Amino acid sequence: MVPVAVYFGLFFVVPFALIVCFSFWVDSNYTVVHHWTIENYRYFASQSVYVHTMWSTLWVALASTAITLGLAFPFSYWLARYVPRGLQKLLLVLVIVPFWTSYLLRVYSWLNILGDNGLINTTLQKLGLIDQPLSLLYHRWTVVVVLVYLYFPFAALTLYSSIDRFDWDQLLAAMDLGASPVTALRRILIPQIRPGITAAVIFVLIPILGEYLAPQIVGGTDGIMIGNQIDEFQKYALYARAASLSLLVAAFIVLLLILFRRSLGTREAYGA
Amino acid sequence: MSEEHTPLTRAELLKRGGVAAAGLSAFGASNALAATMRGAGAASTEGVTLAWLTWFDHFFPQQLKTTLKQTGIACHPKLAPSDSEIYTTIRTTGSQFDIAAMDALWVPYAHKSGLTESFDLNGMKAAKQLYPAARDIAIWKDGSNSMAYPNGWSTIQTYYNPKFVKTKPDSYDALLDPAYKKKIVYENSPETFVAFAGLATGAKVPYDQTLPEIARSKAWLEKLKPNILKIVDQNFETVNALKDQSAWIGLGNLGVDLRVKAAGGPPIKVAYPKEGLLGWFDGEQMVKASKHKDVFLTFMDSVESQTYWAAQNFLKNGRPMFNEAAYKLLVKWGYKKRADAFNYTKPDTIFKAHLQGPARNPQAITDAFNEVFGG
Numbered sequence A: 001m002v003p004v005a006v007y008f009g010l011f012f013v014v015p016f017a018l019i020v021c022f023s024f025w026v027d028s029n030y031t032v033v034h035h036w037t038i039e040n041y042r043y044f045a046s047q048s049v050y051v052h053t054m055w056s057t058l059w060v061a062l063a064s065t066a067i068t069l070g071l072a073f074p075f076s077y078w079l080a081r082y083v084p085r086g087l088q089k090l091l092l093v094l095v096i097v098p099f100w101t102s103y104l105l106r107v108y109s110w111l112n113i114l115g116d117n118g119l120i121n122t123t124l125q126k127l128g129l130i131d132q133p134l135s136l137l138y139h140r141w142t143v144v145v146v147l148v149y150l151y152f153p154f155a156a157l158t159l160y161s162s163i164d165r166f167d168w169d170q171l172l173a174a175m176d177l178g179a180s181p182v183t184a185l186r187r188i189l190i191p192q193i194r195p196g197i198t199a200a201v202i203f204v205l206i207p208i209l210g211e212y213l214a215p216q217i218v219g220g221t222d223g224i225m226i227g228n229q230i231d232e233f234q235k236y237a238l239y240a241r242a243a244s245l246s247l248l249v250a251a252f253i254v255l256l257l258i259l260f261r262r263s264l265g266t267r268e269a270y271g272a
Numbered sequence B: 001m002s003e004e005h006t007p008l009t010r011a012e013l014l015k016r017g018g019v020a021a022a023g024l025s026a027f028g029a030s031n032a033l034a035a036t037m038r039g040a041g042a043a044s045t046e047g048v049t050l051a052w053l054t055w056f057d058h059f060f061p062q063q064l065k066t067t068l069k070q071t072g073i074a075c076h077p078k079l080a081p082s083d084s085e086i087y088t089t090i091r092t093t094g095s096q097f098d099i100a101a102m103d104a105l106w107v108p109y110a111h112k113s114g115l116t117e118s119f120d121l122n123g124m125k126a127a128k129q130l131y132p133a134a135r136d137i138a139i140w141k142d143g144s145n146s147m148a149y150p151n152g153w154s155t156i157q158t159y160y161n162p163k164f165v166k167t168k169p170d171s172y173d174a175l176l177d178p179a180y181k182k183k184i185v186y187e188n189s190p191e192t193f194v195a196f197a198g199l200a201t202g203a204k205v206p207y208d209q210t211l212p213e214i215a216r217s218k219a220w221l222e223k224l225k226p227n228i229l230k231i232v233d234q235n236f237e238t239v240n241a242l243k244d245q246s247a248w249i250g251l252g253n254l255g256v257d258l259r260v261k262a263a264g265g266p267p268i269k270v271a272y273p274k275e276g277l278l279g280w281f282d283g284e285q286m287v288k289a290s291k292h293k294d295v296f297l298t299f300m301d302s303v304e305s306q307t308y309w310a311a312q313n314f315l316k317n318g319r320p321m322f323n324e325a326a327y328k329l330l331v332k333w334g335y336k337k338r339a340d341a342f343n344y345t346k347p348d349t350i351f352k353a354h355l356q357g358p359a360r361n362p363q364a365i366t367d368a369f370n371e372v373f374g375g
Helices: A002-023 A039-046 A048-081 A085-100 A103-114 A119-126 A140-163 A169-176 A181-192 A194-209 A213-218 A226-235 A239-263 A266-270 B010-038 B040-045 B061-071 B083-096 B106-112 B172-176 B190-200 B211-227 B235-243 B256-262 B293-304 B307-317 B324-332 B336-341 B362-373
Strands: A026-028 A031-033 B049-054 B074-079 B099-103 B149-160 B184-187 B228-232 B249-253 B269-271 B278-287
Touching: A002 A239, A026 A239, A026 B362, A039 A239, A048 A085, A048 A140, A048 A194, A048 A226, A048 A239, A048 B362, A085 A140, A103 A119, A103 A140, A103 A213, A140 A194, A140 A213, A169 A181, A181 A194, A194 A239, A213 A226, A226 A239, A226 B362, A239 B362, B049 B083, B049 B293, B061 B074, B061 B293, B083 B099, B083 B106, B099 B106, B099 B293, B106 B278, B149 B256, B149 B307, B172 B190, B172 B211, B184 B190, B184 B235, B190 B211, B190 B278, B190 B362, B211 B228, B211 B362, B228 B235, B235 B249, B235 B256, B249 B256, B256 B269, B278 B293, B307 B324, B324 B336
Parallel strands: B049 B074, B049 B099, B184 B228, B184 B249
Antiparallel strands: A026 A031, B099 B278, B149 B249, B149 B269, B149 B278
């Protein structure tokens, strides 16, 4: 336990404590002054724009998570149930392959897909379906699309590992007893893979709440998320402001995690 | 002309590893021989490695290799973030860095804060390659010394597509025209955004506004916001947006029009707003806490004397250098027209612009930017 405690203390507790301290200090002339104050928190509470941005961020995160899981679940189900074992590994590798390229490259590539002269607009214009390019970039939903693409592998792999352990005979038994396929899925499969679903939600939703590069590149002024605002403070060496806003976001995430544990009954997932 | 690029294949990597292992034994002897050839006075540079906090467009790896061969001084460049982060990094890390780049008014600010030391610029061999105006930058003078070695410069102007922008936007207020809704791009820099707004609203020193001036600038930015398509992270995004005509107007460093043209985009024109231009010029400073101050001049002289790389720097990064000898090389290479299009021979231009520098209210500036552009 001691090595783990030391490791955890050094690489998590100490840095976190430093951030907490910074959040209660003051930025002045590019210096963090060690004057204890709640001024940063008071400022954020007084500015509705940050609350509004947080809600926008949550909206983007929830929408992205829902769509990602909506796409990942049927994919994982199909992969686990219908694809031969040998081919499963290959398809799983294909899911992971995007991680072999740079994150930035993957985000920038969407400019070439969604741009006015991008793949989609060019194709539609060549097919004669549109005369003028569609405005596909620099909207909030553009950020959602790109985040779904970025986080799909996280959800797919997590759900696959859960679904792969499921005893399919139970579904057959349920249908033998008169349940429709959808009912069997809903009442037999879903409850048993709930920890996997919860894990997938956490692996997708939590990181998205801190995203700032994808919104910066494809979101335009409509796609700004709370991470972008933290980044602006950081860039201008306003570390106290950045720390306090980061802690507010972290507190929000902790609250979400607590709700996850309670509302989705994940105690069994943690061995309780 | 293109800079040297040696693609590194796996076979090459293995070969180089084997050669390196065999060569280590000969290294000591050859090093001693080189030191002897350089003369006894240079023996103190052997084995010295300088940490250089600078921007990516201030050096080439091959340039540093040449300096290592010439002087025995190695260098580990670390890519610098913003001026404010460089300032806080130097202040908090003490002697970790030996050389730090900064812009314009940040240089005297860092010097006044006791973070840097001035040096005899005009005594350097490399300084003879500089334009006279660059050897005598008033705000960087410390007696007969200079606080920094000048590198490059640019003003920030308005570029527009005349196909869509029928009236030349020669005023910042022209950018507020509702006809430009979601048609303007600019780089992600709160201080410069607020500085533009300061120019538009009559701030005395755009980069160093008072609180009432910042409030007026914020109000102006709120009017501008509907017209901003995107706040970009890199200049090439401005170029791409103008190229594919998703944006009609972009604010940027010199040469955006030429870059759009080189990228196959439409003709782009430039407008110089009547309220004045923002601008920057940067240079390298000797960090006061550095343990290798004695080799700073030797190192900088070697790096900055490499005229070939100064000329390559202009060609690759597309902004004028203060190096006059590099201009002559560019002319010889057939790039006179291109260099002249960037006002390369007019370094005095930058000293008339509103220069980038620290603000008395940095927090208020970032607050204003975030409050306007928050989601």
